[in-house]
Amino acid sequence: MTGGGGGSRAAVGGLAHHIPVLGRRVAEYLNIRHDGLYVDATFGAGGYSRAILSAGARVVGIDRDQTAIAMGADLVEAAQGRLILTEDRFSNLEAACRELDIDGVDGVVFDLGVSSMQLDRAERGFSFRHDGPLDMRMGxxxxxxxxxxxxxxxxxxxxxxxxxxxxxxxxxxxxxxxxxxxxxxxxxxxxxxxxxxxxxxxxxxxxxxxxxxxxxxxxxxNDELGELVTALAASERLLSPGGRLVVVSFHSLEDRIVKTFLADRSKTPAGSRHMPEREAPVPTFTVLTKKPVAADEAEIAENPRARSAKLRAAARTDAKPRTAMPERLLPNLPTLDQVMRGR
Structure with missing residues (x-):
């Protein structure tokens, strides 16, 4: 997560080491239900998971960073069986849940980008503020x-x-x-x-x-944009009717992908002679944020990294998930493998 600072007492898991960006608004849009089941697809330092657990719900936390998973051990213990952590890419969230015999969830939340924990560790090579090896891998x-x-x-x-x-x-x-x-x-x-x-x-x-x-x-x-596209489609398949999708992004290209995906999934395409209107896909999401939600001045003053944050949210309908994704979601770039091979 891209939160920073903090020191407030968390309701679950003791002292919180950071303040999750737009944490209050994320909790509101998740519409957390007591005994509900939620996926924190970018566990990080566990800020969103703490909020969900504090409302009495259960959480599957996912992170590809071994350090994040290890540091979450105390929260797992404090949650007394209501938190499961798994080391994986968030694009694999559906498969991770299926392995746990989970077929549907009440909400999925993403906090995209690099976390404060990663930025502040010189050996991870994410930041120029501290000299370290030029690494930048999240896994x-x-x-x-x-x-x-x-x-x-x-x-x-x-x-x-x-x-x-x-x-x-x-x-x-x-x-x-x-x-x-x-x-x-x-x-x-x-x-x-x-x-x-x-x-x-x-x-x-x-x-x-x-x-x-x-x-x-x-x-x-880290193929962050490709991971996001795959994860959005996986969330559509995993969310139960009425379940909430909440995405906090810090990069204009990420926000554009989320906006385009939700716009596509929340409208009914017009019929044509090739696809009569009665056969057109029905909306799989209802958009809850007509415009992205931004941090207010008070939060930005407390946590400057919240300045560029944008939150978008949607509720899952009972329509079957679609298979086709909107065109041109990803920029026209070679893959990492192609670049490393000299294509």
Missing amino acids: ADGPSAADLVAAASERDLSAIIATLGEERHARAVARAIVRARAQQPITTTKQLADIVSSVVRAKPNEIHPATRTFQALRVFV
Whole structure:
């Protein structure tokens, strides 16, 4: 989760080490029922899970980060059988629940992006604020960010940084990376941050010059957008009628995917001569947030990371889940495997 700070007493599990972003609004939109069953698909430090447990419900918590699962052990014990943690990608949430003989749930919540816990640990390589190995993997498998910047072509690096980081100087950054790696391997966060800073000039009161590049590499290394698309479809299949889907995003591309998915699933496509209206799919979701919910000034003052957060929510109808996904949900980029093979 991307919350930070805190120190408030949690109702379940003792001292909470962070404040979950938009926590109160998430709980409201989940419409937590006593004895209900919910999936916290991005468990992180357990902020949302604590709120759900405090309302008397049960939780399946999922996280691909071994550290998050290990740190949740005390909360599992305190929950006395109402919390199950599983180490997995959130895109596998349906399969994870089926393995637990769970066929339907009352709510699924996602808090997308990198967590405070990951950002604050230099050895994870997510942040340029602390020098550490250039890793950025949320799990323990697959190529790291260092592997990516070592293998990717200048063209692919530019496309990744421009698309996923929305960096206007992506070509210059990619060129600088290729030039620098020819001299020595780029293996630390400080090395990469210095390279980016050499071509992207910061203005007063603006974000660090390397912010967008680090974001792009992290999203690409972890296939965060592809994971999200798969997870949304899995949630549609797993949610019981009336169940709630709540997504908190921090990236414009993530929010766009959620918005497009919910818009598609909440309307009835017009009939045509190829598909008469009576055969058109019926809505599988009712959108609860006409506009994304944002943090108020008080929350932003307490937790600046909430500034870019957007919450979207929807309720599951009793219609059968659809199989086809909306077109153009994902940006046109090569896969990580393709980039590492030099395609």
